[in-house]
Amino acid sequence: xxxxxxxxxxxxxxxxxxxxxxxxxxxxxxxxxxxxxxxxxxxxxxxxxxxxxxxxxxxxxxxxxxxxxxxxxxxxxxxxxxxxxxxxxxxxxxxxxxxxxxxxxxxxxxxxxxxxxxxxxxxxxxxxxxxxxxxxxxxxxxxxxxxxxxxxxxxxxxxxxxxxxxxxxxxxxxxxxxxxxxxxxxxxxxxxxxxxxxxxxxxxxxxxxxxxxxxxxxxxxxxxxxxxxxxxxxxxxxxxxxxxxxxxxxxxxxxxxxxxxxxxxxxxxxxxxxxxxxxxxxxxxxxxxxxxxxxxxxxxxxxxxxxxxxxxxxxxxxxxxxxxxxxxxxxxxxxxxxxxx
Amino acid sequence: xxxxxxxxxxxxxxxxxxxxxxxxxxxxxxxxxxxxxxxxxxxxxxxxxxxxxxxxxxxxxxxxxxxxxxxxxxxxxxxxxxxxxxxxxxxxxxxxxxxxxxxxxxxxxxxxxxxxxxxxxxxxxxxxxxxxxxxxxxxxxxxxxxxxxxxxxxxxxxxxxxxxxxxxxxxxxxxxxxxxxxxxxxxxxxxxxxxxxxxxxxxxxxxxxxxxxxxxxxxxxxxxxxxxxxxxxxxxxxxxxxxxxxxxxxxxxxxxxxxxxxxxxxxxxxxxxxxxxxxxxxxxxxxxxxxxxxxxxxxxxxxxxxxxxxxxxxxxxxxxxxxxxxxxxxxxxxxxxxxxx
Numbered sequence: 001x002x003x004x005x006x007x008x009x010x011x012x013x014x015x016x017x018x019x020x021x022x023x024x025x026x027x028x029x030x031x032x033x034x035x036x037x038x039x040x041x042x043x044x045x046x047x048x049x050x051x052x053x054x055x056x057x058x059x060x061x062x063x064x065x066x067x068x069x070x071x072x073x074x075x076x077x078x079x080x081x082x083x084x085x086x087x088x089x090x091x092x093x094x095x096x097x098x099x100x101x102x103x104x105x106x107x108x109x110x111x112x113x114x115x116x117x118x119x120x121x122x123x124x125x126x127x128x129x130x131x132x133x134x135x136x137x138x139x140x141x142x143x144x145x146x147x148x149x150x151x152x153x154x155x156x157x158x159x160x161x162x163x164x165x166x167x168x169x170x171x172x173x174x175x176x177x178x179x180x181x182x183x184x185x186x187x188x189x190x191x192x193x194x195x196x197x198x199x200x201x202x203x204x205x206x207x208x209x210x211x212x213x214x215x216x217x218x219x220x221x222x223x224x225x226x227x228x229x230x231x232x233x234x235x236x237x238x239x240x241x242x243x244x245x246x247x248x249x250x251x252x253x254x255x256x257x258x259x260x261x262x263x264x265x266x267x268x269x270x271x272x273x274x275x276x277x278x279x280x281x282x283x284x285x286x287x288x289x290x291x292x293x294x295x296x297x298x299x300x301x302x303x304x305x306x307x308x309x310x311x312x313x314x315x316x317x318x319x320x321x322x323x324x325x326x327x328x329x330x331x332x333x334x335x336x337x338x339x340x341x
Numbered sequence: 342x343x344x345x346x347x348x349x350x351x352x353x354x355x356x357x358x359x360x361x362x363x364x365x366x367x368x369x370x371x372x373x374x375x376x377x378x379x380x381x382x383x384x385x386x387x388x389x390x391x392x393x394x395x396x397x398x399x400x401x402x403x404x405x406x407x408x409x410x411x412x413x414x415x416x417x418x419x420x421x422x423x424x425x426x427x428x429x430x431x432x433x434x435x436x437x438x439x440x441x442x443x444x445x446x447x448x449x450x451x452x453x454x455x456x457x458x459x460x461x462x463x464x465x466x467x468x469x470x471x472x473x474x475x476x477x478x479x480x481x482x483x484x485x486x487x488x489x490x491x492x493x494x495x496x497x498x499x500x501x502x503x504x505x506x507x508x509x510x511x512x513x514x515x516x517x518x519x520x521x522x523x524x525x526x527x528x529x530x531x532x533x534x535x536x537x538x539x540x541x542x543x544x545x546x547x548x549x550x551x552x553x554x555x556x557x558x559x560x561x562x563x564x565x566x567x568x569x570x571x572x573x574x575x576x577x578x579x580x581x582x583x584x585x586x587x588x589x590x591x592x593x594x595x596x597x598x599x600x601x602x603x604x605x606x607x608x609x610x611x612x613x614x615x616x617x618x619x620x621x622x623x624x625x626x627x628x629x630x631x632x633x634x635x636x637x638x639x640x641x642x643x644x645x646x647x648x649x650x651x652x653x654x655x656x657x658x659x660x661x662x663x664x665x666x667x668x669x670x671x672x673x674x675x676x677x678x679x680x681x682x
Contacts, residue, residue, distance in 0.1 A: 032501030034508060096467060100460035119441035119507050122463055126437060127500045129467065133474040134493035137486050145478050145486060152475035159468045160373030166460050167375060 009058065010335050012328040016063030016083070019076070023084040024059075027135050031127050038124035042095055042112045057107070060336060061086045061194035067329050068195050068212050071321035074202025081135045082147040082201040086194045088132035089155050093190070095125035097162060101249070105242065129155070147201040154193035161186025168252040172275060179257040183224040184217065191220035195329070211319030218312035219333045225305035226337045228253035229298065232289050244285040250274050254304070259297030266294035309337060350399065351676050353669040357404030357424070360417070364425040365400075368476050372468050379465035383436055383453045398448070401677060402427045402535035408670050409536050409553050412662035415543020422476045423488040423542040427535045429473035430496050434531070436466035438503060442590070446583065470496070488542040495534035502527025509593040513616060520598040524565040525558065532561035536670070552660030559653035560674045566646035567678045569594035570639065573630050585626040591615050595645070600638030607635035650678060 028039050040046040044057045065083035069076050097103070098111040099118055105111060113121035132155075136148040164182040168174045195216030196209045230238060231246035231253060246253055259267050260274075270291040273284060280288070292298055312333055316326055369380050381387040385398045406424035410417050438444070439452040440459055446452060454462040473496075477489040505523040509515045536557030537550045571579060572587035572594060587594055600608050601615075611632040614625060621629070633639055653674055657667055 031497070032504055034504030035500060092467075096463055100463060120504070122437055122441060123500055123504055123507070126433075126466070126470065127497060129470055130493050130496045130500065134490065134497070137490050137493070148489070149475065149478050152471050152478075155471045156372070156468060156475070159376060159464055159471065163373055163375030163461070163464050166464070 010063075010328065010331040012067060012332060013058060013060055013063040013335070016066045017059040019066060019080060020059050020062040020083050020087065023080050023135075024087060027084055027088065027131050031131065034120060035124040035127035038095070038112050038116045038120055039091065039128055041115060042091055042106075042124070044107070044109075048110075048115045059087060060332065061090050061190065063332060064191070064194040064216065064329070065198040067198065067325055067332070068200075068204075069198030069202045070325045071212060071319070071329075072199040072202050072204030072208055073322070074199070074204065076198075078143070079147075079198035079201040081138070082144060082151070082197045083194075085132040085136045085147075085151055086190065086197060088128045088135075089151060089158070090190060092125040092128040092132070093155075093158055093162070095121050095128070100162065100166060103245075105245075143201045143203045147197045150193050150197055150200055154189045157185045157189035161189070165252075169250070171252075172271070174252050174257055174260075176254075176257050176261050179252060179254055180221070183221055183254060187224040187227075188217040188220035191223070192216035195219070208319050208321070211315050214315035215312045215319070215329065215333075218308045218315065219337070222305045222308035222312065222333070222337045225254055225301045225308065228255050229301050229305075232256075232292060233298070244289065247285050247288050248280060250280075255292050255297035255301040257297075258300040259292040259295035262295040262297065264295045266291045267297075270295060305337060309333060351404075351669065351672040353408060353673060354399060354401055354404040354676070357407045358400040360407060360421060361400050361403040361424050361428065364421045364476075365428060368425055368429065368472050369469075372472065375461060376465040376468035379436070379453050379457045379461055380432065380469055382456060383432055383447075383465070385448070385450075389451075389456045400428060401673065402431055402531065404673060405532070405535040405557065405670070406539040408539065408666055408673075409541075409545075410539030410543050411666045412553060412660070412670075413540040413543050413545030413549055414663070415540070415545065417539075419484070420488075420539035420542040422479070423485060423492070423538045424535075426473040426477045426488075426492055427531065427538055429469045429476075430492060430499070431531060433466040433469040433473070434496075434499055434503070436462050436469070441503065441507060444586075446586075484542045484544045488538050491534050491538055491541055495530045498526045498530035502530070506593075510591070512593075513612070515593050515598055515601075517595075517598050517602050520593060520595055521562070524562055524595060528565040528568075529558040529561035532564070533557035536560070549660050549662065552656050555656035556653045556660070556670065556674075559649045559656065560678065563646045563649035563653065563674070563678045566595055566642045566649065569596050570642050570646075573597075573633060574639070585630065588626050588629050589621060591621075596633055596638035596642040598638075599641040600633040600636035603636040603638065603641075605636045607632045608638075611636060646678060650674060 028036055028043070031039060037050055040050070041048060044053060044055065046052055062083035065079060065086050066076055069079035094106065095112055098106055099113045099121060103111055104114050112124065132151065133148060136144050136151065161182050165186060168182065192213040193216070196212040199209050199212055232244065232255060236243045259270050261267070270288060273288055273291065313330065316329055369377055369384070372380060378391055381391070382389060385394060385396065387393055403424035406420060406427050407417055410420035435447065436453055439447055440454045440462055444452055445455050453465065473492065474489060477485050477492065502523050506527060509523065533554040534557070537553040540550050540553055573585065573596060577584045600611050602608070611629060614629055614632065654671065657670055
């Protein structure tokens with residue numbers, strides 16, 4: 001895989017956004033006014049007062065879904081409901097996760113629950129999840145039934161991953177394997193679905209569907225590793241969150257668990273630091289970041305991310321599809337695993 | 342409609358529970374352990390520690406779904422996934438509603454969120470909602486696609502109703518019409534779906550489906566009125582909640598709004614009482630109950646409930662179905678609108 005980092009949003013993502021945004025907007029327009037208001041804000045279409053904003057989010061997952069339909073040589077129109085449904089499930093999970101995790105910032109803006117309240121935001125997530133199931137089954141469901149099933153399974157996997165994440169916050173004996181499994185469920189499953197649901201929707205053969213899902217799952221894990229690294233060593237401007245917020249919340253991210261389970265003196269010191277009952281000072285947080293690095297957690301995460309991207313690329317080269325579709329998939333994989341935005 | 346109140350659980354409900362419980366248990370067994378634990382407790386299958394309990398809940402909605410398949414002369418087996426899915430959506434909404442409403446008791450037991458925490462309970466609700474969509478589309482989806490669509494629409498309507506309910510708590514100018522619309526969405530829509538989804542699943546003609554949905558919607562409103570009345574004048578043993586808890590939380594239930602909008606001296610006194618910023622004493626709560634009665638809110642709700650049951654019965658007599666199925670539907674309608682349990 002080439003080490004060059006695409007500097008801007010890949011064209012496939014921009015193109016998919018143009019295709020998908022009208023579908024998403026029509027879907028969200030069906031919602032009751034209370035949940036629609038929260039959804040429009042969360043999707044970046046409106047400010048807290050409901051005034052329209054010029055541009056929405058990036059629609060990475062729909063872009064992958066559209067590519068997967070093109071990989072299968074199918075009609076792109078037919079996969080748009082599935083692509084929009086994936087984005088709705090993604091939006092649902094972010095709305096609920098921010099409440100559960102107490103995260104107050106999302107994409108450089110106050111998280112929806114801090115603006116509209118917890119109850120309204122739980123409800124808005126529920127509404128988007130339901131809407132996803134709904135738009136998949138209309139107007140003509142052949143192929144989309146399989147897509148709906150795939151999305152349900154991915155959603156349950158995502159929920160199971162978030163459940164483990166909550167559990168891990170209370171445990172101090174999380175193994176690296178457990179942590180990888182959690183990330184695979186929480187991040188990998190929906191990306192695997194995004195990368196294969198368009199193909200499912202247009203009736204692609206099983207080997208193509210599973211190859212694309214494999215590509216998505218591995219890319220998802222690479223993305224999670226990159227995200228965890230950014231959470232410690234990224235700038236707040238890039239992440240849209242306060243500096244070192246993951247460490248402040250003592251989240252068991254992958255580099256942290258790699259350091260904690262490294263059996264190194266630095267790893268042991270990190271464990272003692274994170275086990276302290278009092279809040280961590282700025283100096284503590286900087287110490288923690290240094291100890292993760294010293295214990296090898298940073299290097300492990302960087303190597304593992306590269307390895308996952310290699311495996312993802314192999315899935316892609318083994319699957320039969322037009323060369324330009326493969327190139328666009330790769331472009332997106334590189335983009336989201338090296339994102340500096 | 343006969344005024345006789347069936348003293349025990351109608352046979353159709355008991356029979357449906359036997360049919361549906363294995364389907365529900367198989368579905369819940371697919372969940373990840375974290376959300377499954379919350380779901381099992383909420384469904385009455387386990388105690389907080391996860392130890393099995395002898396019996397689960399009543400499965401009223403699945404009973405209605407099974408009846409609706411029989412009304413259409415269809416194979417009951419085919420509608421079981423749809424019947425179980427309705428119960429899963431019901432369970433999801435109760436889990437989330439109790440968090441939003443701050444209700445600490447549910448069916449005479451501590452609400453799930455007080456046992457397992459808010460985050461875990463949000464997640465368990467999400468998991469049950471997803472599971473509902475999933476089981477509907479397997480193993481052979483013809484007919485079930487229509488059922489899945491109907492359930493999605495009902496779920497969104499239920500969510501919209503809960504949104505209004507949250508909004509009404511902050512408003513003091515809720516009209517009776519608005520309140521009826523909210524109850525129709527929050528309670529009527531899922532019962533309308535329960536009463537027609539089995540028929541949809543077995544491919545019934547449209548007039549039967551819409552007649553059954555009309556019966557369910559009106560029964561749902563009658564049920565909500567009965568429930569609101571019980572919330573004020575029912576015994577805590579019957580409701581499983583602390584005495585006068587709806588009034589304590591200043592919920593805008595139907596009899597309360599009827600009293601507030603009655604333009605009577607008692608209604609005005611009630612408005613002033615509920616507008617006070619300090620918590621209501623036991624004496625205040627008893628006063629409030631008396632004022633609702635004096636302002637005609639209780640009588641209005643009783644009359645309206647009877648009227649809705651009459652309309653429900655008319656829907657039922659206009660729809661073509663075997664006589665014994667019609668009788669069983671009626672039996673359940675009477676049971677749930679006069680419940681003293």
